[in-house]
Amino acid sequence: MATLGDAFAAGRGLQLGPSHGFSFEQLVRQARTESAQPYVAPKTASEAILHAIDYDAWGAIHFKTDDALFVDGPGQFPVTFFALGRYFHEPARMFVVAGQGADVRAREIAYRASDFDMPADSPARRLPADAGFAGFRFQESRLGDQKKLPWRTNDWVAFLGASYFRAIGALYQYGLSARGIAINTAVAGVTEEFPRFTRFYFETPTGDGNTVTVYAFLEGASVTGAYRFVLTRDQAVLMDIEAHLFLRRDVQRLGIAPLTSMYWFSETAKKTAVDWRPEVHDSDGLAMWTGVGEYIWRALDNPAQPAAAAFVDDNPRGFGLCQRDRDFNHYLDGVHFERRPTLWVEPKGGWGRGTVQLIELPTDKEYDDNTVAMWVPAAAARAGQEFHLNYRLHWVAKEPFAPDLGLCQATRLGLAHPEDPKRHDVRRFVVEFQGGPLKTLPAGIIPEAIVTASRGDLARKRVEAVPDGVAGHWRASFDLTPDGSDPTDLRLYLRLGSRPLTETWMYTYRPF
Numbered sequence: 001m002a003t004l005g006d007a008f009a010a011g012r013g014l015q016l017g018p019s020h021g022f023s024f025e026q027l028v029r030q031a032r033t034e035s036a037q038p039y040v041a042p043k044t045a046s047e048a049i050l051h052a053i054d055y056d057a058w059g060a061i062h063f064k065t066d067d068a069l070f071v072d073g074p075g076q077f078p079v080t081f082f083a084l085g086r087y088f089h090e091p092a093r094m095f096v097v098a099g100q101g102a103d104v105r106a107r108e109i110a111y112r113a114s115d116f117d118m119p120a121d122s123p124a125r126r127l128p129a130d131a132g133f134a135g136f137r138f139q140e141s142r143l144g145d146q147k148k149l150p151w152r153t154n155d156w157v158a159f160l161g162a163s164y165f166r167a168i169g170a171l172y173q174y175g176l177s178a179r180g181i182a183i184n185t186a187v188a189g190v191t192e193e194f195p196r197f198t199r200f201y202f203e204t205p206t207g208d209g210n211t212v213t214v215y216a217f218l219e220g221a222s223v224t225g226a227y228r229f230v231l232t233r234d235q236a237v238l239m240d241i242e243a244h245l246f247l248r249r250d251v252q253r254l255g256i257a258p259l260t261s262m263y264w265f266s267e268t269a270k271k272t273a274v275d276w277r278p279e280v281h282d283s284d285g286l287a288m289w290t291g292v293g294e295y296i297w298r299a300l301d302n303p304a305q306p307a308a309a310a311f312v313d314d315n316p317r318g319f320g321l322c323q324r325d326r327d328f329n330h331y332l333d334g335v336h337f338e339r340r341p342t343l344w345v346e347p348k349g350g351w352g353r354g355t356v357q358l359i360e361l362p363t364d365k366e367y368d369d370n371t372v373a374m375w376v377p378a379a380a381a382r383a384g385q386e387f388h389l390n391y392r393l394h395w396v397a398k399e400p401f402a403p404d405l406g407l408c409q410a411t412r413l414g415l416a417h418p419e420d421p422k423r424h425d426v427r428r429f430v431v432e433f434q435g436g437p438l439k440t441l442p443a444g445i446i447p448e449a450i451v452t453a454s455r456g457d458l459a460r461k462r463v464e465a466v467p468d469g470v471a472g473h474w475r476a477s478f479d480l481t482p483d484g485s486d487p488t489d490l491r492l493y494l495r496l497g498s499r500p501l502t503e504t505w506m507y508t509y510r511p512f
Helices: 004-009 024-034 047-052 055-059 436-440
Strands: 016-021 079-082 093-100 103-109 135-139 155-160 164-167 177-179 196-203 211-219 223-233 237-247 254-261 263-265 285-289 295-299 307-314 318-322 342-348 353-360 371-377 386-396 407-415 427-434 448-453 457-465 473-481 488-496 504-509
Touching: 024 211, 024 223, 024 237, 079 155, 155 223, 155 237, 164 386, 254 318, 254 342, 254 386, 285 353, 295 307, 295 407, 318 371, 407 504, 427 488, 427 504, 448 457, 448 473, 473 488
Parallel strands: 093 196, 295 504
Antiparallel strands: 016 103, 079 135, 093 103, 135 155, 155 164, 164 177, 177 254, 196 211, 211 223, 223 237, 237 386, 254 371, 285 295, 285 318, 307 353, 318 342, 342 386, 353 371, 407 427, 427 473, 448 488, 457 473, 488 504
């Protein structure tokens, strides 16, 4: 770490509190100790003031970049802060850390209204002097090309609200979010809990490299935790995360490395005239690389009722919520859904037995994060348990470990017999694959579609090259006659002889 003088001078535009000793090990010990104590809800500013800082009022408040932490270094990336408001009302304390060996010290960064630009009549001016911050973000490099990517107006990672955080990918676009932990997400009869990061510690950089380190303390009614985030700004963004979690009480669904995204509709299914755009989603599928090496693609859905799916695994190699469709013409929107990052979780060390769980909630708009993917350990999560985890998050354009197989590019659904109203329950599925060994199939060779359904009857299987002149672009189609109104789990892949040519496509069909 840098010297104390260098670090605290780096906050020259900020007001810093007294220094005190700091170490990550100390933070872990504190999390363990506090897990045995009753939870104390956070003290917040006046609810009336916070409520008055609505979306528009909050958006008009900007931290002054001249006062940013590390505005003149050390390091490349200045840190700016978010104000509190109606939707981000629980404060987080911020600290800058520096020193060597046993002499590592931390000083708190004080909240001051004068560090923010805001309208003269902003309700945020009525916040108390000790209101605190809602979150923070790392700005782009102050040493980079300021004409191409000015640091004062561009950031690459943000932590804001509860334990939520997000980063841009290789296409310079924010999209889905990650969380530190998920507690009882979509458990019937149980209110979901949102533990929050209550303190952040910024390690002072020692050079101008592209990596920064942040420590965080997590508090909630059911859990405490200490986190180390090593964040790397490269072509995309990598996050190496070390997490130590301590349960205060039993948890019915403990979600490790949870990812949260939005899926409204795509080419799979869309209600007539619900929106002028062809597709609206931040992610279009859940990809999984299992412990035995199978690569699975589960196309996302917007169900009529909350739905959960669990994929059993042992020491998973990875999973992620992905945006594969990168064609602007499929969205036609200036917010650029085609640039939204794919977020991949790479476990470090064995995570044991459990399930990748996918939660899908109904939505009728693009502002709801209605999709959650997470790892849930098989063993019951009981009070007093500890979890010590390491994993890497890849915020990228494509999955980092995609196999040399044909990958699913689209899932399409329609009536198998539109001319016959008596058979409108029969659905036709068309699944497109592209790449891998499909590109080198000899002329005249047609792969075989291996299709299974958990219930119902399958018919009229067909495989053909998509007639677009693109090498290795194939589609498989089949008809499904449902058995009753219960959901049907479908699986499909293409093979030649005994050799798989594609990943495994999965989909849960829910009869209309």
